[in-house]
Every structure is written in structure tokens, then in C-alpha cells.
Amino acid sequence: MAEQDAVKFGILGCAEIARKVSRAIRLSPNSTLYAVGSRSVEKAAKFAKDNGFPDSAKVFGGYDAVLDDPDVDAVYIPLPTSMHVKWAVLAAQKKKHVLLEKPVALNVKELDVILEACESHGVQFMDGTMWMHHPRTAKMKEFLNDPQRFGQLKTVQTVFTFAADPEFLENDVRVKPELDALGVLGDAGWYNVRACLWAFDYELPKKVTALPGPVFNKSGVLVSCGASLYWEDGKVATFHCSFLSTLTTDVTAVGTKGYLRLHDFVIPDEEDKASFFTRENPGFAELQRGVVADRNEHVVATDLPQEVKMVMEFSRLVGIIKAEGGKPEKIWPTFSRKTQLVLDAVKTSIEKGFESVELIS
Amino acid sequence: MAEQDAVKFGILGCAEIARKVSRAIRLSPNSTLYAVGSRSVEKAAKFAKDNGFPDSAKVFGGYDAVLDDPDVDAVYIPLPTSMHVKWAVLAAQKKKHVLLEKPVALNVKELDVILEACESHGVQFMDGTMWMHHPRTAKMKEFLNDPQRFGQLKTVQTVFTFAADPEFLENDVRVKPELDALGVLGDAGWYNVRACLWAFDYELPKKVTALPGPVFNKSGVLVSCGASLYWEDGKVATFHCSFLSTLTTDVTAVGTKGYLRLHDFVIPDEEDKASFFTRENPGFAELQRGVVADRNEHVVATDLPQEVKMVMEFSRLVGIIKAEGGKPEKIWPTFSRKTQLVLDAVKTSIEKGFESVELIS
Numbered sequence: 001m002a003e004q005d006a007v008k009f010g011i012l013g014c015a016e017i018a019r020k021v022s023r024a025i026r027l028s029p030n031s032t033l034y035a036v037g038s039r040s041v042e043k044a045a046k047f048a049k050d051n052g053f054p055d056s057a058k059v060f061g062g063y064d065a066v067l068d069d070p071d072v073d074a075v076y077i078p079l080p081t082s083m084h085v086k087w088a089v090l091a092a093q094k095k096k097h098v099l100l101e102k103p104v105a106l107n108v109k110e111l112d113v114i115l116e117a118c119e120s121h122g123v124q125f126m127d128g129t130m131w132m133h134h135p136r137t138a139k140m141k142e143f144l145n146d147p148q149r150f151g152q153l154k155t156v157q158t159v160f161t162f163a164a165d166p167e168f169l170e171n172d173v174r175v176k177p178e179l180d181a182l183g184v185l186g187d188a189g190w191y192n193v194r195a196c197l198w199a200f201d202y203e204l205p206k207k208v209t210a211l212p213g214p215v216f217n218k219s220g221v222l223v224s225c226g227a228s229l230y231w232e233d234g235k236v237a238t239f240h241c242s243f244l245s246t247l248t249t250d251v252t253a254v255g256t257k258g259y260l261r262l263h264d265f266v267i268p269d270e271e272d273k274a275s276f277f278t279r280e281n282p283g284f285a286e287l288q289r290g291v292v293a294d295r296n297e298h299v300v301a302t303d304l305p306q307e308v309k310m311v312m313e314f315s316r317l318v319g320i321i322k323a324e325g326g327k328p329e330k331i332w333p334t335f336s337r338k339t340q341l342v343l344d345a346v347k348t349s350i351e352k353g354f355e356s357v358e359l360i361s
Numbered sequence: 362m363a364e365q366d367a368v369k370f371g372i373l374g375c376a377e378i379a380r381k382v383s384r385a386i387r388l389s390p391n392s393t394l395y396a397v398g399s400r401s402v403e404k405a406a407k408f409a410k411d412n413g414f415p416d417s418a419k420v421f422g423g424y425d426a427v428l429d430d431p432d433v434d435a436v437y438i439p440l441p442t443s444m445h446v447k448w449a450v451l452a453a454q455k456k457k458h459v460l461l462e463k464p465v466a467l468n469v470k471e472l473d474v475i476l477e478a479c480e481s482h483g484v485q486f487m488d489g490t491m492w493m494h495h496p497r498t499a500k501m502k503e504f505l506n507d508p509q510r511f512g513q514l515k516t517v518q519t520v521f522t523f524a525a526d527p528e529f530l531e532n533d534v535r536v537k538p539e540l541d542a543l544g545v546l547g548d549a550g551w552y553n554v555r556a557c558l559w560a561f562d563y564e565l566p567k568k569v570t571a572l573p574g575p576v577f578n579k580s581g582v583l584v585s586c587g588a589s590l591y592w593e594d595g596k597v598a599t600f601h602c603s604f605l606s607t608l609t610t611d612v613t614a615v616g617t618k619g620y621l622r623l624h625d626f627v628i629p630d631e632e633d634k635a636s637f638f639t640r641e642n643p644g645f646a647e648l649q650r651g652v653v654a655d656r657n658e659h660v661v662a663t664d665l666p667q668e669v670k671m672v673m674e675f676s677r678l679v680g681i682i683k684a685e686g687g688k689p690e691k692i693w694p695t696f697s698r699k700t701q702l703v704l705d706a707v708k709t710s711i712e713k714g715f716e717s718v719e720l721i722s
Contacts, residue, residue: 020648154585154606157518157599162645163617212568212717215595224515224595234576234585238518238599245515245615247643247652250622252613254522254606261611261624267645269652282608284523284628287381289666291608291630305650354717356573 007315007322008034008073010058010066010096012087014047015078015173017101021128022051024307025076030315033057034073037066063087067094074124074318077101080179081186085110088125092117097124097318097328099311100336103186107347108340115333124321126314126332127339129194131266133313134306136274137198139298143260144199144253149280151257156199156237158252160188160266161245164223169243175221183222184243185343191266192239193342194335195251196229200237204338205229208345209356215244227346230356257281273301368676368683369395369434371419371427371457373448375408376439376534378462382489383412385668386437391676394418395434398427424448428455435485435679438462441540442547446471453478458485458679458689460672461697464547468708469701476694485678487671487693488700490555492627494674495667497635498559500659504621505560505614510641512618517560517598519613521549521627522606525584530604536582544583545602546704552627553600554703555696556612557590561598565699566590569706570717576605588707591717618642634662 009025009032011018018036025031033053038044041061048057060066066075067090074097077087081103088098098118104127105111118125131137144150164172174180174187182189197204207230214225224242249266253259258280268274275297282293302309320326345357370386370393372379379397386392394414399405402422409420421427427436428451435458438448442464449459459479465488466472479486492498505511525533535541535548543550558565568591575586585603610627614620619641629635636658643654663670681687706718 020650023648151607154603155520155522155601157520157601157613159516159518159613159615161516161615207573209573209715211589211597211599212570212591213589213593213595213597226589226597226599228572228574228587228589228599230573232574234574234603234605236572236574236587236601238572238587238589238601240516240518240597240599240615242515242595244595244617246512246618246620246640247645247654248613248615248620248640250613252518252520252609252611254520254601254609256524256605257607259607259609263622263640264652267649267652269654271650279607279609279624284608287384288628289381289632291625291628293608293630354570356715 005319006030006032007318008032008071010035010037010069010072010075012037012063012066012075012077013079014038014043018076018078019051020307021076021078024305024311026052027304027308028311028315030319031311034071035060035066035069037063067091067096072096073322074099080173081106081182082179085113088114089117092121092123095121095123099126099128099314101128102190103182103340103343104336105340106181107344108337111337111340115337118328118333122321122328124314124317124328127336128310129191130307130310133309134268134274135302136276136300139300140260140276143278149258150255150260153199153253153255154235155254156196156251158192158195158239159248159250160191161240161242162188162247163245164243169217169223175217175219175223177219177221181221182343182347184241185222185225185346188241189225189239189343189346190339192241194339195265196237196239197338197342199253200231200235202335202338203231204341204359205231207356207358208342208349210346210349210354212354214350225346225350227349229342268306271305273299275299366680367391367393368679369393369432371396371398371430371433371436373398373424373427373436373438374440375399375404379437379439380412381668382437382439382672385666385672387413388665388669389672389676391680392672395432396421396427396430398424428452428457433457434683435460441534442467442543443540446474449475450478453482453484456482456484460487460489460675462489463551464543464701464704465697466701467542468705469698472698472701476698479689479694483682483689485675485682485689487675488697489671490552491668491671494670495629495635496663497637497661500661501621501637504639505616510619511616511621514560514614514616515596516615517557517612519553519556519600520609520611521552522601522603523549523608524606525604530578530584536578536580536584538580538582542582543704543708545604546583546586546707549602550586550600550704550707551700553602555700556626557598557600558699558703560614561592561596563696563699564592565702565720566592568717568719569703569710571707571710571715573715575711586707586711588710590703629667632666634660636660
């Protein structure tokens with residue numbers, strides 16, 4: 001792609017995660033770091049300098065100025081969740097494509113306002129769920145879709161936890177009721193829910209039931225919780241997310257004939273490759289003296305980190321719209337919306353004392 | 362141990378699992394295959410011949426005769442669960458020590474009748490949960506108890522599934538309402554519940570809540586289900602057991618500092634060694650570009666299979682009672698009873714539409 005065709009990104013805010021995504025934009029061949037806005041222009045300038053923005057990059061003392069710059073094609077929004085609806089809608093109105101950090105909204109009603117704005121203004125929407133874009137994810141899906149090696153998916157169990165320190169548990173953006181009221185459910189749980197939906201081909205579960213035992217911080221924000229999702233015919237998933245346990249990011253998917261697991265689904269242990277493990281058609285040996293199975297570790301190399309792949313895919317879609325006047329790809333907002341629907345149902349179930357919440361797609 | 366001091370086993374019935382345990386008794390240096398009873402003496406004789414019983418072994422055309430033989434020290438009872446209370450109580454009354462296949466009873470009320478009979482007659486009781494006796498299990502417990510490497514246990518997730526064929530799902534002993542009314546919950550779920558209790562040092566959960574989505578066969582017996590167990594402070598466990606998915610026997614335990622997993626907890630993949638995997642004090646690398654952790658595979662060798670270790674431990678306890686007139690070891694009936702209490706609560710929760718059931722120890 002010619003330099004001038006690269007999608008020009010403006011970044012709203014200098015969140016920690018914006019450092020990682022700035023690097024991804026820098027490494028993405030069809031994207032360029034064009035502008036960054038912060039509440040203070042000094043902070044924006046420092047962020048640009050620290051994160052490899054080109055000297056020509058614009059730095060602004062506010063978010064509005066980024067949206068008002070006619071050369072900005074797309075914005076990456078890593079602001080606290082409570083600010084998403086305002087800034088994502090404004091971005092769409094200014095015809096900026098929107099790469100929105102997760103959780104995308106505080107609830108699906110807010111998200112629908114964002115998605116409607118994006119649709120009516122013809123801009124691409126995508127959330128920042130990086131692991132979706134790792135080539136490992138496609139390879140795993142091939143396995144899950146294989147009727148001989150995996151059969152029909154029956155169960156998913158997934159955990160995403162990390163041990164936050166006491167300061168985080170009271171003061172981090174992710175546990176402030178006015179900034180990220182979904183707490184760990186919106187942060188880690190987002191990934192668990194996405195993993196379940198991904199495995200079940202984005203079919204929404206019929207019922208969502210929170211598990212007893214959620215933990216809240218002093219401000220009443222969730223710091224540990226879980227839920228079970230129910231489809232039909234014994235197809236179920238459970239997840240647990242927490243800021244109170246050590247770093248664990250596991251997915252196990254069990255089918256009628258095979259099984260898949262991985263232990264670094266959110267962020268691969270290494271940048272240039274990632275593994276998943278399968279077992280096909282296992283059975284007990286004679287007298288159940290062991291297990292006979294075809295076991296495999298699948299190592300999937302990637303030329304670029306998953307977050308770069310994410311930016312590239314987003315910019316590819318933006319490029320098509322820009323060049324050909326095409327319509328935005330709907331698959332990405334659909335994935336975001338389904339994830340948010342399940343999150344909302346978990347929250348409702350907790351509020352209703354762990355009653356099952358029925359989902360209507 | 363001198364040959365004559367070996368514990369003399371009588372086996373009630375010729376169930377498939379009795380073949381495995383007969384081998385275990387044969388390989389156990391402090392145990393000997395002494396008698397087997399079946400509904401037909403021919404069947405008993407064939408079983409004895411096929412399973413390496415010594416020529417001197419007695420074969421009986423009934424279970425009573427085994428219990429009436431004054432030289433039988435202990436019985437192994439692999440009969441269908443609905444017959445446990447009758448035969449285990451009779452065995453205790455005849456002063457036979459009782460190694461009882463799991464699930465030990467259809468409910469805790471029945472189990473209490475068995476346990477009271479064993480206690481009042483001074484005989485040892487143990488259930489047939491083999492993995493408890495693998496040296497790997499003790500090694501794993503060391504890790505879970507390590508405050509530096511593992512910290513405080515927060516979460517357990519466990520799955521035990523295997524794919525039964527249509528014939529099994531309608532006609533196997535384990536899914537016949539008059540023989541094993543607990544179905545998959547008593548069979549595979551027994552192991553899941555035990556794993557959760559084991560990990561949480563046998564502290565009973567405060568609440569047990571069945572997960573939506575249980576599946577029943579045509580006779581109304583469970584063939585797939587799951588539950589969540591709740592202790593306090595965000596300490597939770599979930600399990601899933603099923604006859605409808607491929608063979609999977611996983612346990613994941615997540616602590617505040619470390620994490621443990623294994624994928625063959627019920628029956629090790631190999632007889633002479635077994636692995637478990639740990640991760641200690643993991644953290645994200647700079648910019649979350651990967652994960653830094655101390656990862657280990659722990660391989661634990663065993664000179665004898667876990668079921669032999671089980672028989673040896675049982676016979677060791679029986680030997681002490683025989684030689685020294687000591688009292689039975691209470692730890693094993695306690696583990697069985699707690700497991701049964703949780704199973705009962707899962708069943709009740711399903712019957713009550715997935716209401717939480719409070720447990721009082």
C-alpha cells in the first residue's frame with residue numbers, strides 16, 4: 001500500500017493500552033499514527049514522542065480537535081467505558097471510523113446508540129479484542145469445525161483472572177463506578193464471553209445464569225464473578241473472571257469426538273507464535289489402565305503480533321470503504337453486540353440473585 | 362508382610378471394574394484374592410480364572426457365602442449403587458472391612474446407614490476413588506499448600522466427560538433408574554466433586570447450585586450436568602460431567618499466586634508416571650507483549666498403579682485393626698460422606714429448578 005493510502009489514525013487519550021495499540025498501528029503496513037489528543041497538549045506531545053509517532057504527527061489538547069481534523073480517517077478510543085458513547089458517536093458523526101476499546105459500552109442500549117451512529121454515517125466499527133485476529137484463532141476454529149476430529153461442541157470452560165494489587169482494586173479506572181461500572185466483568189469477563197460465543201459460532205445462549213460468589217470492591221464494582229451459559233441439548237459453557245487470582249487465561253472446549261485447550265488465549269505467551277492443544281478420539285486403554293489418544297500441540301507462527309493483525313484488518317476494511325465507497329463490514333459490530341448482550345445478562349442475573357436471564361437474539 | 366498376614370479379599374459380583382480391582386489386589390503386596398461371589402457359581406469361577414485368582418481361591422454362587430466365609434477379611438463391593446446399602450451393611454455385620462465402589466450410595470441417608478454399620482462393627486470403610494492414592498495427588502497438594510508458589514486457592518474448574526454410545530445411554534447399569542439413579546452425577550460427577558473438595562481441603566461449600574442444561578435419558582436418569590460450589594470470599598468451583606462428550610478429565614486450580622492443571626486426573630494417561638503442570642507468579646511482559654512465568658511440568662513416577670496404592674492403603678489400615686485391635690481410620694468415610702453430601706445437593710438443586718442449596722456440615 002502506498003504511504004498516502006495508509007489509514008490515518010487519531011488516538012483519543014493516553015491510556016496505558018493506547019501505548020500497545022500505538023505500536024500496533026506503527027507496525028501495521030496499512031495504518032499510520034497521525035494524531036493524538038489528550039486533556040493537555042503536553043501530555044499528548046509526550047505520548048507521541050514516547051510511542052514512536054512520526055515527527056509530522058499532530059498533538060492536540062483535547063479529543064474534539066482530533067475529530068475535527070479533516071485528515072484523520074479513523075480513531076482508536078481507549079477512554080474509560082462511560083465515555084464511549086459520547087466520543088464514539090461524535091467520531092461517527094465526523095465520519096471517523098471507530099476502533100473502540102472493550103468493554104465497548106456500559107450496556108447494550110448504549111452500544112446500540114454507538115452502532116446506529118456508525119451505521120448511519122457509514123463508518124466501520126470494531127472492538128479491540130485482539131486475540132480474534134491471531135492466526136491461531138482461525139486454526140483453532142478449523143479444528144472445532146472438523147466433524148471427524150472434534151465432532152459437535154458440547155462444553156466450554158474458560159477462566160481469565162489476574163491478581164490486582166490493593167491500589168488497583170480501589171482506584172484503577174476498571175473498578176471505578178463512574179468510569180467502568182462493569183468492573184472485572186467488562187474487563188476480563190469480556191474475553192471469556194467472547195471465547196464462549198466464538199466457540200459456539202456466535203449463537204447466543206438461550207439462558208445466562210450468574211454463579212454465586214461474586215465479589216465487589218468498596219465502591220460496589222465487581223472484582224470477581226462467573227456465569228454459566230446454556231444453549232440446548234446439554235450445550236453449556238461456564239466462565240470465571242477475577243482480579244483476585246493469579247494470571248490465568250484458559251479455554252477448554254469439549255466436543256463429542258475431540259477436545260481443545262489453550263492457556264494463553266487473551267495474550268499469547270510469545271509474540272511470534274502461539275500454541276493450542278488437541279486430543280482426538282481418546283479412549284481408555286484395556287482395563288482403563290491409561291488413555292489412548294491422538295494428542296497434538298499445534299504451534300501457529302505469526303509474522304506480526306495479534307494486535308497488529310487487528311489494526312491491519314480494521315484498516316483493510318476502512319481502506320475498502322475509502323477507495324470503493326463500500327459499506328462497513330457488519331460482522332465486527334455483531335460480535336461486539338452479542339458479547340455485550342451476554343455481559344448485560346450476567347449483570348442482570350447477579351442483580352436478581354442469580355436468576356437465569358433469557359436472551360432473545 | 363508374610364503371606365498369611367495379607368488381607369484376604371472377597372469380591373461381590375463380577376462387574377467390569379472388578380477386573381481392574383482384582384488385578385490391583387493381586388499386585389498389592391499386603392492383599393490377596395481369596396474369594397469371589399456371583400449370582401452363578403459358573404460366572405464366579407470364570408471370573409476367578411480370567412482374573413488371576415490363585416487356584417486356592419473360593420468361588421461362590423452368591424454374595425452371602427462370601428460374607429459367611431470366616432477367612433474373608435475384607436470385601437470389595439462393585440455392585441450397582443442401589444445394592445450398596447444392603448450388602449455393605451451385611452458385610453459390616455459379618456465383620457468384613459468394606460472397600461466400596463463409588464458412588465457409595467444413592468444419597469447420604471443411605472450412606473449414613475452404611476457408615477454407622479461399619480463404625481459400630483469396627484470395620485474399615487473406604488470408597489474406590491483411585492486417584493486419591495496416586496503419589497501425584499500428594500505432590501499436587503504440596504503445591505496447593507505452598508503460600509509462595511500457589512498462595513490461597515480461589516477457583517477450581519473441572520470436567521469429566523466421556524462419550525457413551527446409544528446402547529450405554531439407555532441400558533448401562535450407570536443409567537438405570539433402579540440400579541444407579543444418580544447417573545452421570547454419581548459416576549463422573551463423583552470425581553469432579555471429590556476434586557473440588559480435595560483442593561479446598563475438604564471444607565464443605567456453603568452453597569451448591571446446579572447449572573442449567575442437565576440432560577436426562579429416556580428413563581429420566583442424568584447423562585450430563587454441572588454445578589457451581591460456593592465457599593466464601595470469591596472462592597468458587599464449577600464442574601461439568603457428561604456421557605455425551607469425548608473423554609476429558611481436567612482439573613484447573615487457580616490461586617492468588619500460582620496455578621495448577623492436569624488433564625488426566627481420574628486415570629493417568631500412563632500407569633507408571635503422571636504429570637501435572639504449574640505456573641508460578643506469572644505476569645504480563647512489558648506492553649503486555651507476552652507472559653512471563655515460572656512454568657513447570659511435574660512428572661511423578663509411581664512403582665505401582667494408583668488402584669494398587671488404593672488397595673495397599675486399605676489393607677494397611679485393615680492390617681492395623683487386625684494386628685493391634687485398633688480403630689478404623691475415619692478420614693476415608695469422612696471424604697466419602699462429604700462427596701455424597703455435595704452430590705445430593707446438586708441433585709436437589711436440579712430438582713428445585715437450579716435453586717442454590719445450602720450445606721450444613
